[in-house]
Amino acid sequence: VQLVQSGAELRKPGTSVKVSCQASGFKFTDYLIHWVRQAPGQGLEWMGYVNSNGRTTKAAEKFQGRVTLTRDTSSTTAFMELSRLTSNDTAIYYCAREFGDAFDFWGQGSLVSVSS
């Protein structure tokens, strides 16, 4: 099982960023994919998930209206797009597979830096 994420991104405040998470080694359509972020020196923060067929998503209240979670079955890739970025969005963004109400495999993380 592997989740390989896209590389580091630098964005200006007010813009958007899209992070990808390519899955391999398991049946992609059987699992939900979650997104979790970690600001520098801080703890983990759950952002939301996209369900196994991509038709249902759920975002944490603080990200609703600003985050878009999608997935593409043909490329076995999940995506997280965050808009209206501020400096507070500077963080490492992780994708993770859900198994048994837990996150059993994680991507390596994608650093998103927001600075003018």
Place this chain on the structure above:
Amino acid sequence: QSVLTQPPSVSAAPGQKVTISCSGRSSNIGNNYVSWYQQFPGSAPKLLIFENSKRPSGIPDRFSGSRSGASATLDISDLQTGDEASYYCATWDNRLSAAGVFGGGTTVTVL
């Protein structure tokens, strides 16, 4: 401020045991499975415990989890220097429409 409360740090000598608490409420820990994660600096979190007390394949039995009421506990016995890391508890919160929630994390130091 995290929904789940963990002590910022715990420490013990090699070979001893540490216990990390994770306190919540009925809407989260009290009615949902708890999982635990280990994270080393610069690395992604790793699943240690799922469904309150189950270990994934490859996780040593020195790591054990339990849940009682609205609290959960992670025990690390026979502490080793390689256990120095941050540990996070996680669950779901029914008051937040089943949103995921994490504890603030606990740093384990081996003296």
